[in-house]
Amino acid sequence: MEQATSNVVVQPADRKKILGIWKVALYMAAITAFEYVLAFNMPAGTLRSAIFIGLTIWKAFYIVSEFMHLGHEVKGLMYSVVLPMMFIMWLIVALVNLEGGAIKDAKGIVDVEAPAQTEHVEKGH
Amino acid sequence: MATTATVNKKSLWGGGAAKPFKASYGKLMMWFFLLSDAFTFSGLLITYAFLRWSAPAYNGDPDAFTFSTEYWPIPEKVYNAFPGGLHGDSWALVFVGLMTFILIMSSVTMVLAVEAGHRMDKKNVVKWMLWTIIGGLAFLSCQAWEWAHFIHGTEVATIGDVVVNGRWVEGYKIFGANLSFNQYGPPAFAALFFFITGFHGFHVFSGVVLNVLIFFNAANGVYERRGHYEMVEKVGLYWHFVDLVWVFVFTFFYLI
Numbered sequence: 001m002e003q004a005t006s007n008v009v010v011q012p013a014d015r016k017k018i019l020g021i022w023k024v025a026l027y028m029a030a031i032t033a034f035e036y037v038l039a040f041n042m043p044a045g046t047l048r049s050a051i052f053i054g055l056t057i058w059k060a061f062y063i064v065s066e067f068m069h070l071g072h073e074v075k076g077l078m079y080s081v082v083l084p085m086m087f088i089m090w091l092i093v094a095l096v097n098l099e100g101g102a103i104k105d106a107k108g109i110v111d112v113e114a115p116a117q118t119e120h121v122e123k124g125h
Numbered sequence: 126m127a128t129t130a131t132v133n134k135k136s137l138w139g140g141g142a143a144k145p146f147k148a149s150y151g152k153l154m155m156w157f158f159l160l161s162d163a164f165t166f167s168g169l170l171i172t173y174a175f176l177r178w179s180a181p182a183y184n185g186d187p188d189a190f191t192f193s194t195e196y197w198p199i200p201e202k203v204y205n206a207f208p209g210g211l212h213g214d215s216w217a218l219v220f221v222g223l224m225t226f227i228l229i230m231s232s233v234t235m236v237l238a239v240e241a242g243h244r245m246d247k248k249n250v251v252k253w254m255l256w257t258i259i260g261g262l263a264f265l266s267c268q269a270w271e272w273a274h275f276i277h278g279t280e281v282a283t284i285g286d287v288v289v290n291g292r293w294v295e296g297y298k299i300f301g302a303n304l305s306f307n308q309y310g311p312p313a314f315a316a317l318f319f320f321i322t323g324f325h326g327f328h329v330f331s332g333v334v335l336n337v338l339i340f341f342n343a344a345n346g347v348y349e350r351r352g353h354y355e356m357v358e359k360v361g362l363y364w365h366f367v368d369l370v371w372v373f374v375f376t377f378f379y380l381i
Contacts, residue, residue, distance in 0.1 A: 077146035100178030116193035
């Protein structure tokens, strides 16, 4: 089956295709840079976390669709991978947001407004 | 004629002429493996987010923040060191940014290797596979440094009265982190850090091993004789998946 072939034809590189790959990489670098801007200039909170998760899903879309080529596969293959993951997203929101919040309430855990006083941290070493 | 018949039979799934989803057996199975692997990582990230969501958050002034077991730490205060003894707020998240950049770049070189494979360009497949391996090794080295720094720690934290090896210790002091206690926050913080970045790091390691095998096969002309470079594509899918998981780990561990 694997007979020796000396007449392999190397096709020339398609410049447009290679530029497209680098363009996707540039988009992802830009999104990550924007995340850094937010991390240092925006107070932590639900809104910032929501933006971070949205940007992460955007980056994930680029990786899966372009790098892993799923966007160019048959629709059936695409949906058989994407649909189960969408249900997982639903599960994540349900478990983390609803159940996690319920357990926090049930245990009576409250957020802390000031640094802990009972403990101290020594600088140095 | 006889040879052609064998080749055709091998390229099928051992059934009819139609290939499900117009993809080869190996590629489809790689996709379904990655889907199941995504479930595993989802389970880990759910655990992380669930524990964090139900833990007390620190809502005070970030500048006055000190490490304590009583609330979840601010990530910028934990991951703020860079090799060479650089340490402090101005170095927050810089190192992990470098790690992210390295992994995304190695994903790009992998795409370029696959692209060269489609054109039967052995020389470029070998070249880009080598860059991908270098990127993977660089990422693993960064992670080794980060773990070492996390474990050794930078500050002594007194974490109160706890049970250590079955004994009640008052004013227990910890420097860095171990599996029971850590200077940064609740015990679950370090435990989750070790488990999730460790599990991801092990995936990267496996990916590097696979990439090395593919690199040697490509360099020795195995795929050229086979007539296609689909193996590069399949291992490429795995490698991109590792990058994909890191994008999520980066957001949940270091940003939020």
